Amino acid sequence: MKFLIIIKRGKMKNIIKAICSFSILALVLTACGDSSKKASTLDATKKQGFVKCGVSQGVPGFSNADASGNWTGIDVDVCRAVAAAVLGDASKVKYTGLSAKERFTALQAGEIDILSRNTTWTLERDASIGLTFVGVNFYDGQGFMVRKTSGLKSVNEFKNGVKVCTNLGTTTELNMADFFKSKSVKYEPVVFEKADEVVQAYDAGRCDTYTTDKSALAAQSTKMKDPTEHVVLPETISKEPLGPVVRQGDSKWEDVVRWSLNVFIEAEEYGVNSGNIDSMKDSKNPAIQRIVGAEGTKNGEALGLDNQWSYRIIKQVGNYGESYKRNLADTNIMPERGPNQLWTKGGILYVPPVR
Amino acid sequence: MSFLQNKIEKFDQYLSDHPKVKFFLPQALLVVFLFIIIGYLSFNASSNLAARGIDTGFSFLNKKASFDIQFSMIEFDSSMTYGRAYLVGLLNTILVSVIGIIFATIIGFFFGILRLSTNPLASGLATCYIETLRNISLLLQIFFWYFAVLRLLPSAENSLVLFNFVYANIKGIYIPRFVWxxxxxxxxxxxxxxxxxxxxxxxxxxxxxxxxxxxxxxxxxxxxxxxxxxxxxxxxxxxxxFSHPKLEVNMGISNYIGGVSIIPELIALAFALSLYTSTFIAENVRAGILGIDKGQKEAAASIGLTKTQILKLIVIPQALRIIIPPTTNQYLNLTKNSSLAAAIAYPDIVLVFAGTALMQTGRAIEIVTITMLTYLTLSILISIFMNWYNKKVALTEK
Structure with a gap:
């Protein structure tokens, strides 16, 4: 006590005060900074009752919100499938619209738990930014859109000085740099932060061509003054396997998302869809029995879910084929399935067996 | 206890005997504590990043950038490094800031003086200009001018030709390049x-x-x-x-090749920044002139100076002392506001470095830190220069 009184009276009072306040500040900051003890995402999702899903800010057919805020699209269906599997209700998803620039940071920081936003799977992204790609839900490739009046029929006809509009923060910028370099064509990239401005600037005539993934070209052209004035050149200059992404280091969650996607695709392979799944319960085919969650199948347990998880996905969301038809074919965005057809029907859609 | 008590009393005695130590010791301790906290936080951040498998460090600056930039004042292509891309972005930021500052000052002075005019039409016009432009969000103005510029300029085939050597079209304004x-x-x-x-x-x-x-x-x-x-x-x-730009037509696509191109993004951004900031400078100018005592003008008039002479020799030199400090703030604002460039594809430091480079490398903390430090440095340099200038025009009392 005496010691404290001396300090209080003494000249060191101010110093002690400063030290005390800074120690408190340091303690507070330490408490904020320590995130080594993380709960598993699967448990956290079950507890909070919704799946935190990062999507685009509006790419028709992939992830797009209508006037009343309902999200639809093939990327959205991945999140809905996970919600159906984990929570039993496909509508229990909280969507966050993200720009290409924000998407990885949002996932790293835990603001979202699944990133399903037409994101290309590359080595750099998989290996160095702490993320894991769980699979591919759309095989895409970069293409070029030009005005019909340009008369261009092929990407090989681009000449020096060509102005190319695109948006920031994607593999597109790198692909076009490689492409034009290999053709020794000097081009000028006009790079915008948001897709809407790219469309407006290209539409106004600022650029001769607009480049991004072909699916996005098709989707964005619906926003142009006269979509019929434009044509997508036939060549594809890159491979763009798009798929959902999760944080690295949480393998339970990674497995849940991966197999939700896989069963979604495998159901189409075996002809199981939202309409016939109840009648399929009597099927003799073991593969179908596993999908409908018939007696004795133990797929769910291995994932930390119940055995009806895959049934709920197909019942509530449908299979991949239904999702494609609903979002991309019926809306006339990408009527041809192309490589996104099942491997049994001439496409490259091939998933590991759900067993 | 008594030993400790003794020590503390001795220390207090020492402090009262050495006022300099007493003055600096708390501050030194504060600095040490700050360093410890910053050090702890950065250690924490880097170990968390490592635990999540996110690479860190500045080595990426020497890596090949593999993207291209539309407009650069130094040579750049995709085979050069991220460090070089940073430099390109920095120079573009400086370019648009310098252009913006020059025009904002000229336009600001013009409208500031105009607003004080005794002619009601002139002062009304200036008031209207200032009140409209300074009350609309800058980002909206940038979009407005950008799409207005794009709509106003003709296509490349129908370029506006001025004096036979300037070609203006939607893809840019092309002027001859000097070949020395x-x-x-x-x-x-x-x-x-x-x-x-x-x-x-x-x-x-x-x-x-x-x-x-x-x-x-x-x-x-x-x-x-x-x-x-x-x-x-x-x-x-x-x-x-002079190397003149030439129109080259490739099927239905026409472009000018060669010469120097001034891209529409630069024009729109410089335009929006100058007009927006000029309104604040105009108000500073008005305040500066109104701040001069009436007696000064009357005294000048009584010794027979004309109206222009009074403004030039008596009012402005004194008003400058009032105008400069708040105008420095506007210069700083303009420089920082230039980061809105990313919205309309002007390749400034935010678009090139904190945009594309950040996305391609994933080094968010490093790149954002570098970008912040860059803006800080630019702002400090502007402040230093303006303070020097302010001192120069300040009244030297004898």
């Missing part, structure tokens, strides 16, 4: 000339003070400025040619 031979000799010549003129002027001032003899300083300086560079041009074979 032996440019370095010419630059050395100019530097030498300026140096020589300064020395000559010093000599002339000293001569006047000592002997009262007046040399025609201005005429001689102009003469030197013409004679020496012409001599250099003739002897060292310096020559200048």
């Amino acid at each position: 031979t032996n440019l370095s000799f010419f630059i050395y010549g100019i530097i030498f000339t300026i140096f020589f003129i300064i020395i000559f002027n010093k000599y002339a001032s000293i001569l006047r003070e000592k002997t009262g003899k007046h040399l025609p300083k201005f005429l001689i300086s102009i003469g030197l400025l013409i004679i020496i560079p012409s001599f250099v041009v003739l002897t060292f074979g310096v020559s200048l040619e």
Whole structure:
């Protein structure tokens, strides 16, 4: 006590005060900074009752919100499938619209738990930014859109000085740099932060061509003054396997998302869809029995879910084929399935067996 | 306990005997604590990043960028490094800021003075201009001017041609490029000339003070400025040619090749930044002029100065002292606001470095830190310069 009184009276009072306040500040900051003890995402999702899903800010057919805020699209269906599997209700998803620039940071920081936003799977992204790609839900490739009046029929006809509009923060910028370099064509990239401005600037005539993934070209052209004035050149200059992404280091969650996607695709392979799944319960085919969650199948347990998880996905969301038809074919965005057809029907859609 | 008590009492005694130590010790401790906290936080951040498998470090600056940039003042292509891309972005930021500051100042002074005009039409116009532009969000103005510029300019095939060498179309304004031979000799010549003129002027001032003899300083300086560079041009074979932009048509696509292109994004951004900031500068100018005592003007009028002379010789020099400090703030704002460039594809440091480079490398913390430090440095440099200028025009009381 005496010691404290001396300090209080003494000249060191101010110093002690400063030290005390800074120690408190340091303690507070330490408490904020320590995130080594993380709960598993699967448990956290079950507890909070919704799946935190990062999507685009509006790419028709992939992830797009209508006037009343309902999200639809093939990327959205991945999140809905996970919600159906984990929570039993496909509508229990909280969507966050993200720009290409924000998407990885949002996932790293835990603001979202699944990133399903037409994101290309590359080595750099998989290996160095702490993320894991769980699979591919759309095989895409970069293409070029030009005005019909340009008369261009092929990407090989681009000449020096060509102005190319695109948006920031994607593999597109790198692909076009490689492409034009290999053709020794000097081009000028006009790079915008948001897709809407790219469309407006290209539409106004600022650029001769607009480049991004072909699916996005098709989707964005619906926003142009006269979509019929434009044509997508036939060549594809890159491979763009798009798929959902999760944080690295949480393998339970990674497995849940991966197999939700896989069963979604495998159901189409075996002809199981939202309409016939109840009648399929009597099927003799073991593969179908596993999908409908018939007696004795133990797929769910291995994932930390119940055995009806895959049934709920197909019942509530449908299979991949239904999702494609609903979002991309019926809306006339990408009527041809192309490589996104099942491997049994001439496409490259091939998933590991759900067993 | 008594030992400790003894020590503390001794220390207190020491402090009261050494006021300097007493003054600096708490501050030194504070600095040490700050360092410890910052160090702890960065350690925490880096270990968390490592635990999540996110690479860190600045080594990416030497890696190949593999993307291209639309507009750069130094040579750049996809085979150069991220460090070089940073430099391109930085120079573009500086370019648009400098253009913006110059035009904002000119337009701001014009409207500031106009608003004080006794002509109601003129002052009404200025008030209208200032109140409209400063009350609309800058980002909206940038979009407005950008799409207005794009809509106003014709397509490349129907370019506007001015004086037979300027071509304006939606893809940019194209002017001839200067092609120099032996440019370095010419630059050395100019530097030498300026140096020589300064020395000559010093000599002339000293001569006047000592002997009262007046040399025609201005005429001689102009003469030197013409004679020496012409001599250099003739002897060292310096020559200048113009490389005109040429229209090349590839099927239905026309583009100008060669020459210097001023991209529409730069025009729109510089335009929006200058107009927006000029309104604040105009208000500063008005405040500065109104801040001059009426007696000053009356005194000037009573000794027979004309209206223009009063403004030029009496009012403005005094008003500058009031105008400069808040205008410095506007210069800083303009420089920082130039980061909105990313919205309309002007490749400034935010678009190129904190945008594309950040996305391609994933080094968010490092890149954002570098970008913040860059803006901080630019702002501090502007402040230092403006403070120096402010001191220069300040009233030196004798």
